[in-house]
Amino acid sequence: MKRWPFAGRRQELEDLVRLARDPTAQGVVIAGPAGVGKSRLAGEALTHFHAAKVTLVPVRATKAASSIPNGALADLIPRQHPPHLVNTLRWAADELLAHARGRVLVLAVDDAHLLDSHSAEVIASLVRARQARMVATLRTGEPAPDAVTLLWREGHVRRYDTDPLSDLDVAAVLTAALGAQPDDATVRRLGEVTEGNALFLYEVVQAAMASGALSPIHGMWKLTGDPPLAPRLVDLIHERIGALSPELKEVLEYTALAEPIGARTLSSLTSERALLEAEERGLVRIRVDRRREIARLGHPLYGEVARERLPELRRRRRHADLVAALESTGLHRREDPLRVTVWRLAGGLGAAPRPLLEASRLAWSAHDYPLAIRLGEAALEGGGVSASLQLATLLDYAQQPDRARAVLEATPEPEDEPTRARLVLAQASNLAWGMDRLGEALDLLASAEKELKAAPPRRQVTVQRLGLTASAARPSEALRLSADLLAHDLGPAQRAQVLSSRALSLCYTGRTGEAVTLVHEALRDAAAWRDELPALISPLHSTWAMCGYFSGDLAVMDQAIASMRAALAGQRGWSRGEGSLALARGNA
Template sequence: MKRWPFAGRRHELADLVRLARDPTAQGVIIAGPAGVGKSRLAGEVLTHFHAAKVTLLRVRATKAASAIPNGALADLIPRQHPPHLVNTLRWAADELLAHARGRVLVLSVDDAHLLDSHSAEVIASLVRGGQARLVATLRTGEPAPDPVTLLWRDGHVRRYDTDPLSDDDVTAVLTAALGGPPDDATVRRLGEVTEGNALFLYEVVGAAIASGALSEIHGMWKLTGDPPLAPRLVDLIHERIGALSPELKDVLEYTALAEPIGARMLSALTSERALLEAEERGLIRVRVDRRREIARLGHPLYGEVARERCPELRRRRRHADLVAALESTGLHRREDPLRVTVWRLAGGLGAAPGPLLDASRLAWSAHDYPLAIRLGEAALDAGGGTTAAIQLATLLDYAQQPDRARAVLDATRRPDDEPSMARLVLARASNLAWGMDRLGDALDLLAATEKDLTGTARRRQVAVQRLGLTASAARTGDALRLSADLLAGELGPAQRAQVLNSRALALCYAGRTTEAAALVREALDESAAWRDEIPALVSPLHSTWSMCGYFSGDLAVMDQAIASMRAALAGQRGWSRGEGSLALARGNAATLRGQLGAALLILHAPANHETALTVGGCMAAYAAAQALRGESAAARDTLQAATDRNRATWTAFMRWVALTRVWIAAAGGENARAVELALAAAADCRESGLAAFEAVALHDAVRLGAPSSVVRRLAELAEVHEGPRVKLAARHAAALAEGDADGLLAVAAGFDALGLRLHAAEAAAQAAARLRRSRGEKAARAAATEAWSMAGACQGPDTPALRGLAAPDLTDRELQVAQLTAAGLSHRQIALELGIAMRTAMNHRNQAYWKLGVNSPAELAKALNRFR
């Protein structure tokens, strides 16, 4: 790949430029680990010096030259000093100064830790004497010459420790390098693999593009599968690791195969000396957790290389060693049975069905679907019978592989005992409903089975599953009645959690969001009692919690739910409903905030997943974001793909589809049609008792400029629906219907306070249109500026209310003056900064005030800062 353009790290670069030009010091030393991007940052800093006022000398220190006096300066000074010269340091410094020719000397030193002592002292003497400014890079963890170290310790230069690339930086870098944005999942995966190391990122991305693992899909770059290990990357890893003794190689390989691994166990497998040396060299990291010392690899890519280079027979022997070491401890920790079973399989030692099933459940509890399925298949192959088949089919269903689950179930004969038969029916019903889109058949199977069962507990479990399907089908009345009956009886922990989940979902759809969220938190607080039996329940619980915030307009609730879901699904592997639920919650939160570009990045991966079959919700949300950006054709195609692909069209999914169709019509310029669709969706939801969806559909009609027919119903919903969103929607409808511009501005301020920036911008734009007719241009301009500034924070919205909104017609100079005024500068300071007369600065400020319809620096700052 060609050299990447510089991108990201805006705040770091600004800090470094300030430090490099700080008059109280003579420059900056940028410190950080190898490959973090120090040299690139230093290069960007140097571009901010005025080329006509400085002389730049570049010094590149190397290992080869580090033992040669003045080796780093060889290209800048004569090959030999004059004969009989005593002070060669002063001579070398004067030779460097001669290059300046009356201008400021700037020394750029790359890898200052490799400077030979003579060069280091020459450079340090010029910096200490104020004769040169320094911009240098330094690798942390490496010894540096004393003159260099003393420069920052004595305050002659500033030291700046740079961090690895953040996810935002990775996004910016890849967008600039690839010519298009990467989706959110790709950024997170590349960030995990490279740990933000810029050099590793460059190599990994180049190899992934060459292999086809990273490609552009519908305008965004998406990583499919694990990035390959290209030879260049392997060479870089080996260079970083250095030559390894056999003992160090043992430490690296055992850690790569078993991490996280107890340090004492690793020491027993290798030696204490090798363990300490491996930590000192950065091959491993050791974290102390209470009394336990836990070892992990120094970098994820070390493990990739170690595992790839480990021959198969040695790998099997190492796994057998790990089994023996762990079994000798007595398997005291919760995860030990899982780990030892996995190692037994990898070591060719085999395992019985019972331990394999136990390990499979533990892997499921950790949301590691590929591992759980592999262990479930091994249990079935080892003779696990009906129990193994049911567990494997359940895992496959939750892992978005319903066709494979169906094949397993079809191959399982009907058991003779009632408990096993009941479990098999529950698995079949789940597969029919969620995997085959056959809700009616699933409910019929449950009803018929419930009649035949003799055990009360088993009938109750069938009723619990029937309730879950009823709630997911958005039959709120039935779900509330069934859940009340079940809660009045005796329930086990897992059954109780399932009932609470279903009741919370029904309450959320009915607009009783506070009560619903409370039930979700109650179930999650009790998760220790049911997590191992049904770990996948954490996903729908959190989804409901997030929707409570969505429908109520409380973004803090959504953020809490998302943060909790992230923690609950930490370490999730293999596509599952949980991964889709998290993406959908994050995408909906971004859309509600008006962050439409962010929503597309978040939802792109699930909307374009290769194999998952129940991603319709994510695809519909993706289509909604596209439609709100005016991309009607693309949104229509996405939504059609969502309905074609989704295998649970019987759920509330179709309500989301109906809401999305409203904005697709609006994006295509069919405003009247969009209003019709919104009113039809609202009527359908009202008939079904779905107050939450109804309120959103009615407010959509208001946002489209048709409030008259919905004012009364929204007012009624505002009395019973919890949360501020519906109450503001009712006020919005009333103000728009009455032509009350002040009321619309108050509504805009209310939505803005909630963080619903797009709704706020639309209300302000509607106010501007009415003010232009009633109070004149100045009042209209103020409202239009409010709408413009809020819409500017929404990442490309194109809705009917905003379509006629024009940006304020500020000249470049007026914008400069406005920005400086907003920053708090006086007329005199602005004039000095821009090199203009003070009266000219005042005139430009007054013009900006007039065009923006504002009257003070505070109002100006609010408009401009929000837009940025």
């Protein structure tokens, strides 16, 4: 982390400086997990001591010297042995005090949990006697010498537990390190992958920049693909988790492929003893959700390494085992069919088009575009026109209009009117949003309305024409169309589409209060239509934010942005939702 400037964590730094200089104690111990940035925080806190009044003495404890008496102090005390019949602890303490030359002695102890017992007692004796102050770092979850832990338990120093970097901290660090701001999706993704671990963040960013997955686009850093695992990062993770037995490796691999996974399912695939040991070593975390024990990885990067190192044949076997285990207990949760379908593909077991399409829709509703597309492509074989139309629409919303166009051009002309209407809708959406040919899209829809005889498919086309008309800023025509449509008995999805278009048109005419009311009405009923139209969430929020923009009401904008951010939480990959959020924030 020395190559990056210090940024973020301003409140933490202020707290640490106050504790380090607190006259009622002799310093502070900064505790936290490995790589969280303890040493960097300690270094910044130490710069706030007046250099003319203190003598700063660095003490670096290491695992190699932890079994050698005074090993951590070897460079600070004389090489010759103390005289016979002399208290060696007092002698070593006096030698350290000699460095102060009459000023306040401040001991900067890095990795205090690795101090040998002799060095720990020497340092503790100086702190207890108020002859030295201490700013130390200590790794949580590791045994530490009693002499160190007693210092904060007895009140001689303060203990400060530091947390991983927040998303705001990640954004600040990246901005300072890269010279420009990252976008929100990049901050969220890097925060998820690293869980705010400063050391992992540095390595992931360096690897992503080297591979081109992280690059500046229009003055803002964007992550356009999953960052690769650099060898140094893999080494750091292996150092963290240590050597694994075959049983522990099984637990890690199954969890990496299937998290979140029921603890009982995981123990049936491995063993109860292995699962307990994996939890004890921090490889997995177990939490209780409605009386069900759920296992997750101890850190997301553990899974990245485990999946990358997993041989293909063993990966297929693991997925097949997961399918058998979940199917044997029954598919009880809403996401179980999606998970089993994905595992069947990965295990080489195959899946029918219908469950593939359903799984693709579920992944789409969760904003996991890469997975939704992969499942949609798998459904093309044997899935017919329905599979082609779903995949083309999905590709459009995932900002891949050329691929969507190719799928549509390869789709045979349907014979029945409902399917014909769906094809026209997909073609119009691709023309308008993907190819920026709005006029052609409106002409296509108007022509289809005249050709279709049955009322339901014709109404679908009219709803789409309304949406494009509203987006083209033709509010008078859109308001007339929406009023006609609302006079009919519409299903939840169609009604939400009409309300969205009408709200946008009202916003354009300055009737922003009425528009926001319609947006709220549509979002209030989202449970009834979200699975069918997951992509409608973003346009509704965009209109909501635009109403605040047009009326100059920042409170309305803030509410819309907060709601939009919550709706997009967990989204993977760039989509229109991210663009809508960025535009709303920019306008605000």
